[in-house]
Amino acid sequence: MPVPPSSAAQPAQLWPPQNGVTVDVETLRGLAERMLVTRVLDTEAVRWQRQGILPAFPPAIGQEAAQVGSAMALDRARDMAFITYRDHGVVVGLDSDLTDYMGSHLALWNGGFADPNKVRHSPLQAVVGATALHAMGWAYAQKLDGTGGAAIAYFGDGASSQGDVHEAMNFAAVSKSPVVFFVQNNGWSLSTPLDLQVAGGSVAARASGYSMPSMRIDGDDVGEVYAATQIALEHAREHGPVVIEAFTYRRGPHATSDDPSRYRSLEEERALGPDPIDVARQLVADEAWWAEAEQRAEQAVDAVRVQMQSPRTIDGNDMFDYVFQEKTPQLVKQQEQWREETDLD
Ligand SMILES: Cc1ncc(C[n+]2csc(CCOP(=O)(O)OP(=O)(O)O)c2C)c(N)n1
Ligand SMILES: [Mg+2]
Known part of the structure; x- marks a missing residue:
């Protein structure tokens, strides 16, 4: 049998955009405000765990730009986010009620109080890699129903080596389903570093095996994340799946039960570039506004602490x-x- 010519299509080049990235000031403020809420929520939630209010908590500290920036690019009338245990920045970015969401972290039998169809995100998923399958299935249904909606699947660098993710990528590409696979490459899968988890060091590189376009972006620059996700979503609606690999860093422990000093050093953390919150502060460039936004974030999270503890049942x-x-x-x-x-x- 003669070897046939390869039928693999050359994936589209979506990033960087030819005209660069511009995000207007109002949008930047909206993004920064939600990043601040996410940071305060993380800092407080770790305290709530220490006080015995929450059984456990996986902070997203350092990943606020990746999460808020991508979530705010979604069209809430028709899109849907599929989130993991570490994606509360997505929840904040979608303006989903935080008290409802935190019910999930209280380990109640019902898994929280949010209605996915209203808030446009799934319940949090703790099975590593499973979000990719759920997002792909949901996206395929949108294609069949012609709704124009797109799914975004959040998962980590570690999850990218799960079979579930590859099955989802393959089926999404074959069926040209509108799904964005959004990988937060935060350098670690619990205590396993990237080089022991991802062969070749790049999750985005895997996309070409499925003839999918991929984008490697600075996940700590919220403007870049927002613009890139918009481009990816538009491509997904028209042509099918896209992989975004957002480079970021998990600046906290894997979860409140973890002691990262046993496997990595603070020096490593400091060498990895500026905190995304500081990047956003520079982009907004308005110190008076920033101080007020910080106060609003503190107040919003304090209200969650109070409401979260008032008993509710389903x-x-x-x-x-x-x-x-x-x-x-x-x-x-x-x-x-x-x-x-x-x-x-
Ligand atoms: C299928 C499955 N295998 C293993 C675990 C245990 N586990 C929970 S989080 C985690 C690390 C995941 O790393 P990554 O995908 O990079 O996400 P991150 O925690 O860095 O956000 C592992 C192995 C799990 N929850 N599910
Ligand atoms: Mg990771």
Whole structure:
């Protein structure tokens, strides 16, 4: 059999844009304001964990630009974000109610109070890599239904070596589904550094294997992230999937249970460029506005602390009622048992 010519299409070059990136001042302020809320939420949530309010928390410190910038590029009328445990900047960027969202981190059985169809993000996903599959499936449905909506799948450098991610990328490319695979390359997968996790050191490089365009961007520059994600989303709606690799750094521990000093040094952290919050502060270039925005962020997060602790419930029968169209005998039995053992209903 003679070797046929390769049918692999040359992916489009989407980045950097020919005319450069310009983001107007109002948009920059909106982005910076939400980055500040995310930073304050992170700092406070670690304290809430120490005070026993939250069982655990995975801070996103250092990843605010990547998360807020990409989330604010979404069209909330039709797009949907699929988030992991470390993506509260996306939640803030979508103006989703933070008290509802933090219900997920309280480890309540119902996984929080947000309605994904309203807030335009999924519940947080702790199965590493699974967001890619969920986003791809949702995006494929948009294509079939002709809604024009696009999905954005958030995942990390570590997740990019999971089979789920590759299956999602392949099917998305074959079906030309409108999905942006947004990788936050923060240098670490828990205690495993990038070079032991990602062969070749680049997640974006994998896109060409699926004939997908990829963009390697500065994930700590919120203007760049915002502009790049807009370009990627527009491409995805018209032509199919795109990979964005946003280079950033996890400036905190993996989670409140982790001690990063056991596997990396502070010197390494300081060598990795400016804090994205400082980058945004320079872009906004208005110290008086910045001071007020900081105060607003403190107040917003304090309100979350108070509201989060006032008891709320969802009917516990939901746990059983929405699993199958018709309940199995085992499920009926479990529900009866649950009713006898709890006073939740
Ligand atoms: C399928 C699966 N395998 C392993 C884990 C345990 N785990 C949780 S977070 C994590 C590291 C993920 O690293 P990365 O994808 O880079 O995301 P980051 O935590 O840096 O945001 C691992 C291995 C998991 N939750 N799910
Ligand atoms: Mg990582």
